[in-house]
Amino acid sequence: MxxxxxxxxxxxxxxxxxxxxxxxxxxxxxxxxxxxxxxxxxxxxxFSGPPRALFVVTAIGTEALPEMVNFPGIEMVSDQEEKALDRLSRQQTDLVLKIVDGSVGYWVNGNSASGAILELLLKYTEDRPLQREETDGAAIRYVDWVVPGILGMNMMYSALWGVGYVIVRYRQSGYLRRLKATPLTKLEFLSAQVLSRLLVTLTASAIVFVGTNLMLDYKMVGSIILLLITALIGGLAMITLGLAIACRTESKEFADGLLNAITFPMLLLSDVWFSLDGSPEWVQMIAQVLPLTHVLEAARAVMLDDAGFTDIAPNLGLLCGFCAVGMGISVRLFRW
Amino acid sequence: MIDVVLSISGLGKSYDDVTAVDGLDFEIFKGQCFGLLGPNGAGKTTTLGLLEGMEEPTRGSVRYFGKPFPADYQDRIGIQFQATALQDFLSPFDNLKLFSSFYNDSIPMDQLVEQFRLNDFLHRDTRRLSGGQRQRLLLALALVHNPEIIFLDEPTTGLDPRSRREVWDIVSELKADGRTLILTTHYMEEAEALCDELLILSHGKTLLQGAPKKLIKEAGVSDLDTLFLSLTGETLVKTQEVIE
Structure with missing residues (x-):
C-alpha cells in the first residue's frame, strides 16, 4: 500500500x-x-421594526400632542421631565414637548441643528401658543458613550472566562482533586479565585481607562472613586457569576457554551455598543436582569452625568445582590 | 503490640450498576508498607480513594486508630495521585511554596529539595519536567507537611528504569523512616521489593493477602505473576515488559 x-x-x-x-x-x-x-x-x-427615524421628539405626557409628531421621519417617545431634559442636554433627543393649559411648551438644545429644524417645523404646523425654553450641552460623542461599554465588556470577559473556564479546566485536569486532598477549604479556594481575578480585572481596566483617555480624551466628569466602586462591585458580580457556572461543570467545551450563553445576551442587550432606547419594552426588561447593564448604567452616569452615590445606589444594590446569589450558589454547590 | 492505623471492614463502593470495590476486610499497621496489587480495573485506585477519605463508601467502613476519620485527617495523610495536573507556569519551587502554605507545620523547603533531589529543576516550568522529575516533585508535594500516612497511587507507572529506581529509593527511605505507606501497583517486582504486606485484588474483591515472600512460598510458585495467573487465569504486567 x-x-x-x-x-x-x-x-x-x-x-x-x-x-x-x-x-x-x-x-x-x-x-x-x-x-x-x-x-x-x-x-x-x-433589530426588527421600521428604519431609524431622522429626529427624536420626547413628550412629557401624551395628551393633545402637536400634529408634527405624526410626520414621517419623526420618532416619538415618552419620558419623565427630568430624564427627558437630561437626554436633550446630551442631544440624545432633539426636542422635548409638554402641553400646559392649552399651550405647547417645548425645549430645544441651543447647540443642536436637529432641534433648530424641529423648532421651525413646530412653528409652521402648530396653531396653539408656543412657550420656548432652551437648554445647552454638547452632544455625547460616540467614543464617550462606547468607552464605558468596552471597559465593561472587557471586565465581563476577563471575569467570566478567567474564573469560570479556568476552574473547569482545573477540575478536568485533576488539579482540584489534588487540592481537595489538602486542608484547603472550598471557601478559601473560591475566595482566592475571586480576589485574584478582581485584582487582574481592576488593574487591566485601570490601565485601559488611563491609556485610552490619554489618546482619546473622552468625557469623564464624575468621581473617580465612585467609578472605582462601580468597577469593584461590577467585577465581583461578574466573577461570582463565573464561579456559579463553574461550580459543577466538568467539560471545558460545555463551560465554553454556557459562558457564551451568558455573555452574548449581555453583549447585545446591555448597551455595550449602542443604546436600546426605542427597543421593545420587554427587551429592556430582559436587559435589567443582566449585571452588565447595571455596571454600564452606573459607569455612564458617573462618567457622563457626574452622578452621585445616591443616583447609582440602585444599580450598585442590584450588583451586590448578584454577588450574594453567585457566591451563595458557588459555595453551596461547588464540587472539587 | 503494633498499632493498627487503618481498619477496613466490609468496604464497598458502587457507581450506578458497576461495583468497583466489593466487601474488603483488612488492617494496615503503623510503619507498614502496604501494597494493593492487581491489574487495571481491579479496584486499587477506588480502594485507595476510600482509605484517603476522598471517596465515600457505599457500604462498610474505614476507621483510623479504631475511630471515624478525624476532622484533620487531611493534615495527617499525604497523597500522590496517579495523574495529577499542576497549575501551568508554576515551577517546583512555586508548587512547594504553595502546598507548604496549606499546612500549619511543613518541612523546610531546603530539606525537601535535598531529599527529593529537586535542585536541578527547581525553577523550571513544571510542564517541562521529565516523568521522573515530575514524580519526585509530586512525592515531595505529598510529603510537604510530614504526614503520618502516605498514599502512593502507581508511583512508577510510565517511568524509565532509572527514574523508577529513584522513586524506589525514596520510598525505601520513607520506609526506613518508619512511615506508614500504602501504595498501589501492577508491577510485581515493585510489590515484592517495597511492600511488607500485599492485598491482591481482582474485580474489587480480595484474592489473597499476606507478605509477598510468604504468598509465593505457600503457593509454591516462582513469582507473584505466576501466582496471580494460577488464581485468576489473568496475568499481571511485568515491569520489564512495560518498560520495553
Missing amino acids: SSILVSLRRMKAIFIARNLEYLRDRASFGWNLVFPVLIVFALAVV
Whole structure:
C-alpha cells in the first residue's frame, strides 16, 4: 500500500474518532446547534421594526400632542421631565414637548441643528401658543458613550472566562482533586479565585481607562472613586457569576457554551455598543436582569452625568445582590 | 503490640450498576508498607480513594486508630495521585511554596529539595519536567507537611528504569523512616521489593493477602505473576515488559 494511502487511512481513523467524540459529547453538540439559532433569533428581534427615524421628539405626557409628531421621519417617545431634559442636554433627543393649559411648551438644545429644524417645523404646523425654553450641552460623542461599554465588556470577559473556564479546566485536569486532598477549604479556594481575578480585572481596566483617555480624551466628569466602586462591585458580580457556572461543570467545551450563553445576551442587550432606547419594552426588561447593564448604567452616569452615590445606589444594590446569589450558589454547590 | 492505623471492614463502593470495590476486610499497621496489587480495573485506585477519605463508601467502613476519620485527617495523610495536573507556569519551587502554605507545620523547603533531589529543576516550568522529575516533585508535594500516612497511587507507572529506581529509593527511605505507606501497583517486582504486606485484588474483591515472600512460598510458585495467573487465569504486567 502506498504511503499516501496509509496516510489517508490514518487520517480517516482520526477523523472518525474525533467525530464520534464530538457527537457523543451531547452537551457540546447540542449547544453548537442551538447557539447559532439563538443568535439569529436574538438579532432578528432586537433589530426588527421600521428604519431609524431622522429626529427624536420626547413628550412629557401624551395628551393633545402637536400634529408634527405624526410626520414621517419623526420618532416619538415618552419620558419623565427630568430624564427627558437630561437626554436633550446630551442631544440624545432633539426636542422635548409638554402641553400646559392649552399651550405647547417645548425645549430645544441651543447647540443642536436637529432641534433648530424641529423648532421651525413646530412653528409652521402648530396653531396653539408656543412657550420656548432652551437648554445647552454638547452632544455625547460616540467614543464617550462606547468607552464605558468596552471597559465593561472587557471586565465581563476577563471575569467570566478567567474564573469560570479556568476552574473547569482545573477540575478536568485533576488539579482540584489534588487540592481537595489538602486542608484547603472550598471557601478559601473560591475566595482566592475571586480576589485574584478582581485584582487582574481592576488593574487591566485601570490601565485601559488611563491609556485610552490619554489618546482619546473622552468625557469623564464624575468621581473617580465612585467609578472605582462601580468597577469593584461590577467585577465581583461578574466573577461570582463565573464561579456559579463553574461550580459543577466538568467539560471545558460545555463551560465554553454556557459562558457564551451568558455573555452574548449581555453583549447585545446591555448597551455595550449602542443604546436600546426605542427597543421593545420587554427587551429592556430582559436587559435589567443582566449585571452588565447595571455596571454600564452606573459607569455612564458617573462618567457622563457626574452622578452621585445616591443616583447609582440602585444599580450598585442590584450588583451586590448578584454577588450574594453567585457566591451563595458557588459555595453551596461547588464540587472539587 | 503494633498499632493498627487503618481498619477496613466490609468496604464497598458502587457507581450506578458497576461495583468497583466489593466487601474488603483488612488492617494496615503503623510503619507498614502496604501494597494493593492487581491489574487495571481491579479496584486499587477506588480502594485507595476510600482509605484517603476522598471517596465515600457505599457500604462498610474505614476507621483510623479504631475511630471515624478525624476532622484533620487531611493534615495527617499525604497523597500522590496517579495523574495529577499542576497549575501551568508554576515551577517546583512555586508548587512547594504553595502546598507548604496549606499546612500549619511543613518541612523546610531546603530539606525537601535535598531529599527529593529537586535542585536541578527547581525553577523550571513544571510542564517541562521529565516523568521522573515530575514524580519526585509530586512525592515531595505529598510529603510537604510530614504526614503520618502516605498514599502512593502507581508511583512508577510510565517511568524509565532509572527514574523508577529513584522513586524506589525514596520510598525505601520513607520506609526506613518508619512511615506508614500504602501504595498501589501492577508491577510485581515493585510489590515484592517495597511492600511488607500485599492485598491482591481482582474485580474489587480480595484474592489473597499476606507478605509477598510468604504468598509465593505457600503457593509454591516462582513469582507473584505466576501466582496471580494460577488464581485468576489473568496475568499481571511485568515491569520489564512495560518498560520495553
